[in-house]
Amino acid sequence: MTHNTPLSPRPLHHLADGRRRLMTAAQLRAHGVSAAEADEQCRPGGPWQQLLPNVVLLHPGPPTSDERLHAVLLYAARERSAGATGVPLQPGAEGAASPAYAEAVITGLAALTLHGFSGAPPLPSLDAIDVLVPRTRRLRSTGCARIVRTAALPAAVPVTGVPVAPVARALADAVAGLTDAGVVRRLLTEAVRAGHCEPAAVVRELTRARLLGRPHVVDAVDSLVAEGRAIAEQRLYRMVREHGLPDPVWNVDLRLPGGPHLGGLDAYWPEQAVALELDTRAHRQEDDALWSEYARKREHLERLGITVVHITPRKLRESLEHQAAVVRTALMAAGDREPAAYVVVLPR
Template identity: 30%
Template structure:
């Protein structure tokens, strides 16, 4: 059998042992030995070359191994939705029984969640993907970062995530705890900011309060607002604001602060995490500067 014919019957060079045998290749395994022209991806699944497989080939092989009706979830599905999920395992859901192998996680789901075609692969919703990805994590910070990214990028809402965690409760304790925590802080960075604020003992800030001018026009919604002196503190994460339109919104926001006479401290989450003492000094200095000039005529909208 010519290799061109085999490739025509493959999917991205991935082919099942059943198809190979139907095409007259009764025993492909000698070709999959070290140094051979092919390689074994999973039991019953072969890649028709011996070089490193692409991620799409890995995903194709995983779905072929999992069987008809399988859909992609977890970290790989998150990445297909444009979310920065960790974890190199491929997690798929199937309507019946199946076995995983190596970095392939196969899980039976009943009922099967809806999926949509993303680049030729059946991928679950962002909310289901995030919940399943968090089930594979052990770090609260990693889970919080993923959940916050999904919300801030508009891929899902806290409500849809909470619904998925309630519907599919097995192993969802971590994501449910993260959602509760994010009810008080929208990201790991904001949680760290709250801790630092308590430690340095400035006037109690308001968190995520809406600030308006004397005419009631909204100026901004800073992460922290020191109302007695009119000081805003923004935790600006590169991870969540790297699109051009996000950068433009940040510039526009800062211009509104300046026009209203509001001093603003901008802090990167990495500095907040790695250099909290330096951030504390900057915040105290800005607070003193804000207190030394007349407070701007702005107020919190309750």
């Protein structure tokens, strides 16, 4: 058989059997299809089309959103084996990401859409799909694939067979390309309000990406932190109500009689001398100083015989019952302690 011999339609038809919709050039060669044969099938008006360099769509007509996603991954992934059978576009067990996509993770707006963000655009409207690869990879953005280089790939979250960046990282990569302050604010707010992640995780990623120097991002972060605190406070009220804890006094300041200010608290049980504080720090540059202030206040209160329970918004979101048990234990242990110093409780 020479390169001029006509292609046999039977094996090529078998390749595009309705399951395998995409193949790389190496995978086609493993099936006996030479580069020349693939080029012939991808000619204008032919049954196949080259969607991205070395990635062939095994049918004519526009690609679906799933096909574009998987094509971007096939283009960006480090190919492990030429004997792979192609992409069936059907998720594996429990939505596990395909092991064929080594060193490639979907990020940015496409990742947010896959995570279920209502404020992210639908996949068909995206001109390009962002994909994370190690910065040592020699790839360029082309077609619907936009390469985003990173020093270290995040642990991917599998969504319907697609490796997707965690929400906080996807947000940072999306924000890097956005200039509309309203869009940035809506996406960051939805991340917290819908329970996708905590404000601290978002701020860490924005800081790592050096995006906090942009005024519209800083404004959105301030709203994000306020939103996160409001949600955490609502969960705290629900914890007390639903788990039968005695009502505390809410949002108070403590002072020694005629003495100095001891600090503000989110909740305080005066009879048991138990204080509760929400840690809603946003993990910005001033965090070390802020944490030192938290620690000093806690040490001072405990020297006065006041038990301080420290809770983060994440703990309230993920283990509300356990946090209620922690508070209940502190309240029950009050009778076994020496009486606390008298303090003045003032509304904050």
